[in-house]
Amino acid sequence: MSSNAHHLPPHTPAAGAPALPWQRMAAGGGLLDPAGRLRSTVFEEMTALARRSGSVNLGQGFPDFDPPREMVDAAAAALHAGHHQYAPIVGVPALRESVAVHQRTHYGLELDPESEVAVCAGATEAMAAALLSLLQPGDEVVLFEPRYDLYGALVQFAGATAVPVPLLPPAFVPDPDDVHAAFSPRTRAVVLNDPHNPTGTVASREFKELLVELAAEHDAVIVTDDVYEHLRYDGPHEPLAALPGAAERTLSVSSAGKTFSATGWRVGWISGPPELVRGAVAVKTYLSHSAAAPLQHAVAAALAFPSEFYARLLEDYRERRDVLVSGLRAAGLTPPEPQGTFFAVADVSDHYPLAGVDNATDLGRHWAENAGVVGIPVSAFVSPENQGLYSDWLRLAFCKRTDVLRGAMAGLAASV
Ligand SMILES: Cc1ncc(COP(=O)(O)O)c(C=O)c1O
Known part of the structure; x- marks a missing residue:
């Protein structure tokens, strides 16, 4: 991950002084590097990678379709x-x-x-x-x-x-x-x-x-x-x-x-x-x-809205989920089927040998450059002491149109 993309001064408090409130907040959200400086997040890095490589950005959790x-x-x-x-x-x-x-x-x-x-x-x-x-x-x-x-x-x-x-x-x-x-x-x-x-x-x-x-x-x-x-x-x-x-x-x-x-x-x-x-x-x-x-x-x-609205919402999301999960399976992965939300996670370690990497963060970078799809490492959602538990997992969002998801999964299948 590139560090300190914001070029802000460190703002490290004097020894013994309490951290400034914004620093506590940023640290709690994982936005500070060890020296107390704002750093770019893996979300920003992956979004920039997606833009540069023209990959489908399944890192971001917002729909690419309109409200009712x-x-x-x-x-x-x-x-x-x-x-x-x-x-x-x-x-x-x-x-x-x-x-x-x-x-x-x-x-x-x-x-x-x-x-x-x-x-x-x-x-x-x-x-x-x-x-x-x-x-x-x-x-x-x-x-x-x-x-x-x-x-x-x-x-x-x-x-x-x-x-x-x-x-x-x-x-x-x-x-x-x-x-x-x-x-x-x-x-x-x-x-x-x-x-x-x-x-x-x-x-x-x-x-x-x-x-x-x-x-x-x-x-x-x-x-x-x-x-x-x-x-x-x-x-x-x-x-x-x-x-x-x-x-x-x-x-x-x-x-x-x-x-x-x-x-x-x-x-x-x-x-x-x-x-x-x-x-x-x-x-x-x-x-x-x-x-x-x-x-x-x-x-x-x-x-x-009547119950039909909620049933239809779910039906549409179930279809998107199935496109993503079957695409990941076709690419040789074994993601658990999501029970809720519009996110799927997958242990991506089976792809490491082909990509020449040894963790999901680097595999995410490799996919962005070579498979046309971007996900977020699950370790980005974890405090330092538990990082190791999740280093093989990537999160992919399926709140995107099915044609977009199909295109992303076709790119992934072609890359393995
Ligand atoms: C678990 C969770 N809580 C809260 C939010 C933020 O919700 P809102 O956009 O309504 O502030 C999100 C958005 O991604 C979320 O994933």
Whole structure:
């Protein structure tokens, strides 16, 4: 990986002085090199490689197709209807009501839209509001890895400590002993992303029950990241918040970005018990204040789409998944079939001899130059102590048109 592409000065704090808040945040997200300088990430490197080599970029997790027409029409209608000024901090009533109805319809969860739902600028702000409302220096947060970089960034910004628990390949399930050992009297929160980016796995009921049990025992808050809730291939999503004993200590985060192929709209939400939602709302007041007013109205309409919409979404994604997975298999790999999300991971070590490399990061570079396809090494989602567990795994996104995925897989097949 090229280092320090930003050419910024080191900003290393004087010995003994606390790191600046932005440095803690950047370090927690994996953006700093050992000398405390911002470095280019493997995401940036692979995106640049894809551009230079003309490869299909399956590194980036956003769709290359449009959101549902009805939702775009609803956004246009909301603009023409004059929704141009600040939305309420907690979100427009129509969207809070729609989130509550969605949670009841899909999961049987009863929420008061007045006090138990708040709209945020994407799941990113919702997660920031949740964690920053809870964490203090000295607190510990249990994080499963590989993990989305946001969680570590927020935990370190708050001055808390991330306690990583590896999801063990190839099934990417944690050892229950590791989960038990990660909880301590200092545990303030545990974050669960289900379905899971980057591995495409779904948390088992036993795993979720164990988290509820341990969180109750240690009086910790559970924060769940459900952004892939509607991309679950082997049965309906079962949110952790719906488990017995969970609702009273769980903040659930989701967003319109993945479900409605609109990652740039920045509309998300958080739900849970009133006292926890209240804290998150106090924080988000001073982050975004409020998410884009007209888009909130459009997402309110979209969340109420009939079940046919969700069935069709899944059918389309299942086809994309199958194109990618069968393409990887045709190239001699044995990826586990993703149970959720729009990501697949594969142990790519069988390709090392042909490529003359010995790790997935270098194989990713080799594929970009020689196979016309770009993925992200799973080690990019892992803290330094657990890197070795994942050094043979690459993540590929299948939120792309099937013709694009077919082209990428044809290039890969031709290169082996
Ligand atoms: C697990 C996970 N959580 C949160 C997000 C961010 O969601 P949003 O775009 O709604 O902020 C992403 C985006 O890739 C994600 O993969």
